[in-house]
Amino acid sequence: MVALIGPPPADFVQRSETTEQCFDRNGAWIALEDAVVPPISQEKLEWRLSGNEKESFLYFLRSMLTWLPEERRTARQLLEDPWLL
Numbered sequence: 001m002v003a004l005i006g007p008p009p010a011d012f013v014q015r016s017e018t019t020e021q022c023f024d025r026n027g028a029w030i031a032l033e034d035a036v037v038p039p040i041s042q043e044k045l046e047w048r049l050s051g052n053e054k055e056s057f058l059y060f061l062r063s064m065l066t067w068l069p070e071e072r073r074t075a076r077q078l079l080e081d082p083w084l085l
Helices: 010-015 051-064 075-079
Strands: none
Touching (some): 051 075
């Protein structure tokens, strides 16, 4: 998740009960000290699409992959996304 959507926001880290197992107070990943977060992005993952189709897909993807649950779109909202229709 960190590789795809970046580090978690501070308020996410602070309010989670188990976050200290994975992140420090600043949101830095500490779960596996020797593990490297690969330099990947959502844009690099989807190389077959281009233009508006790619932008629509990335918007759809980002609306699902967010740290804060209150910012995520619901399943119904996702099913009604123009990219799927």
